[in-house]
Amino acid sequence: HAMTTKPVLHGDNGSTLKATTVLAMLYWLGVKPSYSRPRVSDDNAYVESLFRTAKYRPEFPDKGFADLDEARAWASHFVRWYNHEHRHSGIRYVSPAQRHAGDDTAILAARHALYLQARERHPRRWSGVTRNWTPIAAVTLNPERDAVVKARSGCVDTQPLAA
Template structure:
């Protein structure tokens, strides 16, 4: 969750989101006036119905994410929930990165006049992020391309172009270039030696 500023001092709208850490795709989201256990549960229920149930959910340390209601839903669906240490602000670097992308875009208003304007903004942002945003953490593919596997086709096109350019101008390279791909293994708090690159 992240706060979305509103005109009233000491108050903020709450943007909830679920992100697939492998593809970086936003799988579920909502904007509400407050943080609520039941609203978080409803968001996860909708995401599970649309996308299937994951093996793990890495939740932040907010009250809604630590609630018994959400824990009960995850247990009932066979999902293991993990958390980082308490009081760590970046307990999910993938969602923190997504929130930063949202808040640093040129069209981000900074302050939302009302709840509906915040919801409208996210309703246009989420499709853009999932399908148009070229994410540096996944080799400049879009989250949707990585999620559905179409990145492989785009990778072949990129690689052919790069290799063709290398053949024409080998003097501009120290060695044969390689075209980056998304990492095979992604996780939170995993040791580097367990990652296959």
Template sequence: MGYGYVKLMVQLKRHHQLMINKKKVYRLSKEMGVLKPQRQLQRKYPRKLARNRTVMGPNQLWEADLKYGYIHGEDRFFYILSYIDVFDRQIVGYYIGLRCDAKDVVMTLESALWKRKLFTDGQAMPVIRSDNGPQFISHTFGQACERLGIEHERIPPKTPNMNAHIEAFHRLLEDDRLSAAEFETHAVAYETVDTYMRWYNHERIHSSIHYLSPIDFHREYLKRGPFPFKPIFV
């Protein structure tokens, strides 16, 4: 029958005219071994609102967001997930696929942390800033951040300016690649976006990072220490 003890109480009263309360039904059901297993309540992860920060070095603040692309030849959309380091503008991790679930967001984050060698003992983890998309508010992502010792903050609704760096990158991606081509297959779309990501990180210069590419600026920072630059306020 699959009833819990409350519904069992209702049935006993309704069909057998028994005067019995739910506490007694619970106790008897437990003694008889017929108590229906209780659902495990999922832990709620408190929402942390994004706050003003001063970024002075790499791996302090990463912004994350999703973007859609369209495959004309297959008449369907695909997903692009990107993590950007606010300090050096590098896309530290990205994912391209026909689906993008919370597990894909976690997998991409873990891969980026490995690439930046942040699993070494004593390394501080970046703060992750995102919007309120379902992948980012999921229990899967919340559990992963807790396990990794990462602070996850979310921007208030309708405030994309608080995620300005990843929004700006996705606008570049749209203007430079997504709106400039009609993809016939998912494979072509994947290869095009993947090539752009590598070009952006290794070749595209930014005036805000001394007219260097993100990769070059990151390497120079590690080699020489902080440049004479203005702090980034986000």
């Protein structure tokens, strides 16, 4: 038989969504409340950052979407752009697809060489070192938790993560 699922209302851990009257209304409507945990992929900070990126895309419709199919089509194009074209600062301005394929190492090495050439040609424009183009060793949502887990398990991190 087909399993029915309740719609979910996801929010932060604020008092509004936890208020008894709101919870009673959600229960009455058949809506399951969901709460964020800090520094996980559906934490409000991450979701709001993603929403902001989406809303400020030039092709985002000012007046909303005509229907659900139009919204889904737009979201599909956005996800493709976000993963294959958008350069993310947290991974040294390569796309997630480039990072996932391992292409970031060659791209970042080429950028580093270009910066060194520019500094050599115009040394007065440079006050010190060039930008750090070393590949990011690991990407994590919970660096604090990961450090605690490593410390308790006796693992030693021989290469510190770049900020």
